[in-house]
Amino acid sequence: MEIKIDDDLDLKKIVDSGQCFRPKEISDGVFRFICGENILHISQRGENIFEADCSTADWERVWKNYFDLKTNYADIRRDIKNFAAGKPYEKILLDATEFGKGIRILNQEPFEMLISFIISQRKNIPAIRSSVERICARFGRRVGEVNLFPHVEDFTDDLTGLGLAYRKDYIKDALKKVADGEINLTALENFSDEDLVESLKKIRGVGDKVANCVALFAYHRVDRAPVDVWIKRAIDEDFSGENIFDTFGKNAGILQQYIFYHKRNGR
Numbered sequence: 001m002e003i004k005i006d007d008d009l010d011l012k013k014i015v016d017s018g019q020c021f022r023p024k025e026i027s028d029g030v031f032r033f034i035c036g037e038n039i040l041h042i043s044q045r046g047e048n049i050f051e052a053d054c055s056t057a058d059w060e061r062v063w064k065n066y067f068d069l070k071t072n073y074a075d076i077r078r079d080i081k082n083f084a085a086g087k088p089y090e091k092i093l094l095d096a097t098e099f100g101k102g103i104r105i106l107n108q109e110p111f112e113m114l115i116s117f118i119i120s121q122r123k124n125i126p127a128i129r130s131s132v133e134r135i136c137a138r139f140g141r142r143v144g145e146v147n148l149f150p151h152v153e154d155f156t157d158d159l160t161g162l163g164l165a166y167r168k169d170y171i172k173d174a175l176k177k178v179a180d181g182e183i184n185l186t187a188l189e190n191f192s193d194e195d196l197v198e199s200l201k202k203i204r205g206v207g208d209k210v211a212n213c214v215a216l217f218a219y220h221r222v223d224r225a226p227v228d229v230w231i232k233r234a235i236d237e238d239f240s241g242e243n244i245f246d247t248f249g250k251n252a253g254i255l256q257q258y259i260f261y262h263k264r265n266g267r
Helices: 011-015 056-066 073-084 090-099 110-119 125-139 167-180 193-200 208-219 229-238 244-248 252-264
Strands: 002-004 024-027 030-035 038-046 049-052
Touching: 011 024, 011 030, 011 038, 030 056, 038 056, 073 090, 073 244, 073 252, 090 252, 110 125, 110 167, 110 208, 193 208, 229 252, 244 252
Parallel strands: none
Antiparallel strands: 002 049, 024 030, 030 038, 038 049
């Protein structure tokens, strides 16, 4: 089906933005996204025109929310421009926002995000992707050309050979707490930002960064701005030690993505 999207949407930038580890460019200009048991192939065919291999019903039911199409990112970029005006770091913010134009915050599955960001600690993005794909290959159900991300009950105790190292114990603790209901990922949707983050931190190995990543990328808490090594570097090097995300407030997580993508790409 053909889709017209009158807002920022750059599929490649989203895939490379560090918020997702399974979407990929499978051929020139054709990108595959997976949301739960739904698989989408989508490509850009012209200005604001995209071609997707799903029904209109599935686009409305799954993918509009997945790509956060209810949010106007052009408006948020204008808010960033206004926020930056006259500040010492104005040029950096404008450059980062323009460089990252097209990134959107995906609405991803909470369990997948929890496991993926536990894995992400002290790993680069290719290594995270490799471990996530190994998990899917071992425990996930095969659908067409992909293995879905497994449910908690699909895992076994054998987490060897997945490139997890010390993170195995963290994942085992997460699996136990989710399976036992101590961490109810569905109920967390109704928690405040602070309570959501604090609840996730009950899992061994989940600190502020991982909990805020899950809050942002699984629960769409776009006021949360995770501080990883790249964002810490931006705060120290570009913003004179000031956490500008706290000052920006609303949609700080979207600003974080622009700056993360800009910084990580050496701009």
